[in-house]
Amino acid sequence: MSTAHTHDHHADAHDHHGPEKGWRRWVFATNHKDIGTMYLLFSLLMFFIGGSMAMVIRAELFKPGLQLVDPGFFNSMTTMHALVMIFGAVMPAFVGLANWMIPLQVGAPDMALPRMNNFSFWILPFAFTMLLSTLFVPGGAPAGGWTMYPPLVLQNGTSFPMMIFAVHLMGASSIMGAINVIVTIMNMRAPGMALLKMPLFTWSWLITAYLLIAVMPVLAGAVTMLLTDHYFGTSFFQAAGGGDPVMFQHIFWFFGHPEVYIMILPAFGIVSEIIPTFSRKPLFGYDAMVYATASIAFLSFIVWAHHMFTVGMPLAGQMFFMLATMLIAVPTGVKVFNWTATMFKGSISFEPPMLFALSFLFLFTIGGFSGLMLAMVPADFQYHDTYFVVAHFHYVLVPGAVFGIMAAVYYWLPKWTGHMYDIKLATWHFWLSTIFVNVLFFPQHFLGLAGMPRRIPDYSTQFADWNMVSSIGAFGFGLSQLMFVYIIFAAARGGVRASDKVWDTAAPHGLEWTLSSPPPYHSFEVAPEVK
Amino acid sequence: MATELPNRDQKRGIRRTALWLALLAFGFYAAFILLGVLKAKP
Numbered sequence: 001m002s003t004a005h006t007h008d009h010h011a012d013a014h015d016h017h018g019p020e021k022g023w024r025r026w027v028f029a030t031n032h033k034d035i036g037t038m039y040l041l042f043s044l045l046m047f048f049i050g051g052s053m054a055m056v057i058r059a060e061l062f063k064p065g066l067q068l069v070d071p072g073f074f075n076s077m078t079t080m081h082a083l084v085m086i087f088g089a090v091m092p093a094f095v096g097l098a099n100w101m102i103p104l105q106v107g108a109p110d111m112a113l114p115r116m117n118n119f120s121f122w123i124l125p126f127a128f129t130m131l132l133s134t135l136f137v138p139g140g141a142p143a144g145g146w147t148m149y150p151p152l153v154l155q156n157g158t159s160f161p162m163m164i165f166a167v168h169l170m171g172a173s174s175i176m177g178a179i180n181v182i183v184t185i186m187n188m189r190a191p192g193m194a195l196l197k198m199p200l201f202t203w204s205w206l207i208t209a210y211l212l213i214a215v216m217p218v219l220a221g222a223v224t225m226l227l228t229d230h231y232f233g234t235s236f237f238q239a240a241g242g243g244d245p246v247m248f249q250h251i252f253w254f255f256g257h258p259e260v261y262i263m264i265l266p267a268f269g270i271v272s273e274i275i276p277t278f279s280r281k282p283l284f285g286y287d288a289m290v291y292a293t294a295s296i297a298f299l300s301f302i303v304w305a306h307h308m309f310t311v312g313m314p315l316a317g318q319m320f321f322m323l324a325t326m327l328i329a330v331p332t333g334v335k336v337f338n339w340t341a342t343m344f345k346g347s348i349s350f351e352p353p354m355l356f357a358l359s360f361l362f363l364f365t366i367g368g369f370s371g372l373m374l375a376m377v378p379a380d381f382q383y384h385d386t387y388f389v390v391a392h393f394h395y396v397l398v399p400g401a402v403f404g405i406m407a408a409v410y411y412w413l414p415k416w417t418g419h420m421y422d423i424k425l426a427t428w429h430f431w432l433s434t435i436f437v438n439v440l441f442f443p444q445h446f447l448g449l450a451g452m453p454r455r456i457p458d459y460s461t462q463f464a465d466w467n468m469v470s471s472i473g474a475f476g477f478g479l480s481q482l483m484f485v486y487i488i489f490a491a492a493r494g495g496v497r498a499s500d501k502v503w504d505t506a507a508p509h510g511l512e513w514t515l516s517s518p519p520p521y522h523s524f525e526v527a528p529e530v531k
Numbered sequence: 532m533a534t535e536l537p538n539r540d541q542k543r544g545i546r547r548t549a550l551w552l553a554l555l556a557f558g559f560y561a562a563f564i565l566l567g568v569l570k571a572k573p
Contacts, residue, residue: 112537112545179552187544188537213552217560224560225567235571242572251563 018521027122030114031521032099033416035121039096040409042124044485046088047402049132051478053081058440058474061467066458074457075143076135082146083163086263087170088128090397093405094266095120095177098205100416102181104512104519105199107190107528112183120176127169134159145455147252148223150237150245154230161231164223171216178212181205190511192530196287199510201408203290204269207297211258211265214301219255222248246311253304261300263397264364265293267404268335271357273510274411275339278354279346280507285338292331292338299328309377310384318377325375332368336361349506352426356407359399359434367395370445385455388448394441399434406433406484413491414498418518421491425483432480439473 019025019034029035056077060068069077099117103110111117134141139157142148148167153160185206189198198206225236226248235241237248276283283289305313305321339361348354370392374380383389414420443466448454452463459467498517501508511528512519537545 109537112541113549175553175556179549179556182552183545183548186548187541213556214559217556217558218563221560221563221567224564236567244570247567247570251567254563 028118029121030110030118032103032111032114032117032523033519033521035111035114035117036096036099036101037416038121039092039099042121043089043093043096043405044488046084046092046128047481048485050081050084050089051481053077053084054474055478057081058471060457061459062471063468064459064461064464069457071457072140072143075145075455076141078455079142079145080131080135083131083142083167084128085397086146086259087167087174088124090263090401090405091170091174092124094205094208094263094401095174097201097266097270097405097408097412098177098181101412101512102184102202102205103188103523104515105202105510106185106188106193107511107524107530108184108188109522109524111180112188113180116176117180120173120180123169123173123176127166127173130162130169131166134162137162147249147256148226149252150226150229150248151239153226154238161227164227167223168220171220174212174216178209178216181209182213190524190527190530196290197530199269200272200283200286200289201266201269204265204272204293207293208262208265211262211297211300215255215258215262218251219259222251222255225251246308249308249311250305253307254301256307257304258297258300260393260396261296263401264404265297267360267364267401267407268293270404270408270411271339271360272335274353274357274407275342275361277411277503277506277508278351278357279343279348281342281346282509283338284341284344285334288334289338292334295331296328299324299331303328306375306380309380322375322377326372329368329372336365351410351503351506352423352430353407353411355427355430355434356403356410359430360403360407363395363399363403363434363437367392367397367400370395383448385453386448387444387452387454390454391441391444391448394444398441399437403433403437409484409488412512413488414502415512415515415517415519417491418498418516419491419495420498420502421487421495425487429480429483429487432483433477436473436476436480440470440477441473443467443470443473 019031020028025034026038029038056069057074060066060074099111102108137158139159142153142156142159142163144152144156148163156163185198185202195203225234228234229236229238229243235243237243237245239245272283272289303321303325305317306325309318309321350358370388374383374389374392410421410426447463447466447470450463452459452467500515500517501513502517511524511530514528515523
């Protein structure tokens with residue numbers, strides 16, 4: 001499997017040093033595992049901060065009649081919940097997983113640009129401290145929605161430039177992370193690891209990283225123009241000065257739709273690793289999976305205007321964006337088919353990672369189907385800005401992206417820590433999460449179809465029952481996640497030792513399982529040879 | 532034969548790939564601001 005190499009003195013000195021002691025290990029971290037751990041912990045913290053905001057939203061909507069918070073604060077909660085969850089929880093979690101796993105999967109000693117890796121992580125705490133501190137400035141936190149549409153967003157007070165600066169920082173961090181991923185994969189693969197031999201998680205991240213490099217600068221450009229409109233007298237988006245507010249929506253969604261795939265493609269990769277392992281079969285249609293992922297990424301660039309059918313656009317435009325959106329169902333269908341075919345006649349076992357992967361498969365597909373409904377122009381005119389949209393994208397992002405992250409944590413945590421976690425507790429965590437996530441989001445389809453608008457702090461009594469059910473689901477889901485934290489930290493502290501292969505009775509494959517659990521400080525000091 | 536990872540060839544590839552990607556990212560940033568400028572009515 002691996003070739004033997006000797007080392008000179010310099011290499012010896014480099015290879016055999018361990019982590020620094022104390023706080024210096026984390027502040028000056030250049031090791032991919034340390035940085036991956038920091039990303040994952042940061043993401044967990046943001047998941048709970050964003051989750052607390054969701055609890056405020058669902059508590060306010062528990063029953064009709066204003067009860068708990070001021071409507072302006074409610075609007076801040078919906079805006080901040082989205083920004084924190086997207087840029088603070090989901091994206092950093094995937095970058096953390098990339099940091100941990102890509103060098104292990106491609107047979108590299110570390111990420112290609114370790115100092116930049118440190119910088120791209122440490123930008124984030126500053127960005128989010130700035131964003132969250134807007135809760136305490138005069139006028140309150142941003143409240144115009146995470147989409148930052150002008151002219152509404154230009155009416156924000158002190159929080160406006162803070163939000164814009166924070167978004168720029170998050171973008172810079174993401175771009176640097178993406179550069180690091182691509183550079184590592186393209187230059188540091190082990191001998192013999194051709195592109196079409198790479199694990200699917202690494203493949204999905206390679207494609208995601210290209211998406212990030214293409215669209216994060218577009219978001220940065222859009223918010224830069226917002227900033228100059230507000231402070232430097234330009235009129236990019238101000239109708240009074242000859243600008244066009246709808247142009248912002250076009251630019252924003254040129255970023256925004258690929259962003260959705262940035263948050264789901266790595267989860268596709270994770271599921272493509274887990275299902276073969278616990279089905280004890282090779283992945284069905286590996287090449288097709290790679291091409292389907294690339295097709296989804298390509299199509300994500302030509303569907304943006306389906307987010308804004310109601311602004312008014314030529315019929316030809318509506319038709320194009322509707323049909324292009326529906327086309328995404330084809331490569332996505334290929335993936336769902338291949339996952340199912342992988343399980344067909346497999347010897348399946350239901351460990352926590354597999355449970356989360358299966359839940360992902362069923363529930364993400366529900367989100368995909370409601371997406372197809374929204375793609376239809378005449379139907380979208382009815383659904384637009386209702387709770388149906390909220391239900392749709394939460395099905396994609398919670399049992400989709402978040403369950404993908406949880407599946408990955410349960411799959412690789414024993415490899416990272418060297419300890420097996422409490423399987424029984426993790427199974428409980430799975431069932432509670434799956435039941436409550438459906439109680440939380442499924443009724444929102446009914447609310448939306450009945451006409452309940454999104455982003456409102458109060459509603460007509462006709463929507464009372466399903467809102468109460470949804471809020472109960474939210475509280476249950478939120479509380480269940482405390483188990484996740486306990487399981488992770490308990491495994492980090494100790495427990496039954498995990499073997500190198502971890503899932504001995506299943507069929508894990510990939511270079512990461514050839515290393516010890518936990519892996520050595522420098523992952524592959526000698527490049528393994530892939531046959 | 533001592534092997535340090537990344538080796539010299541890899542380092543050159545790393546620098547070149549990183550530079551191209553950074554340029555690509557900057558290109559997207561500049562292009563979309565230019566789009567805004569070109570669309571603006573005087």
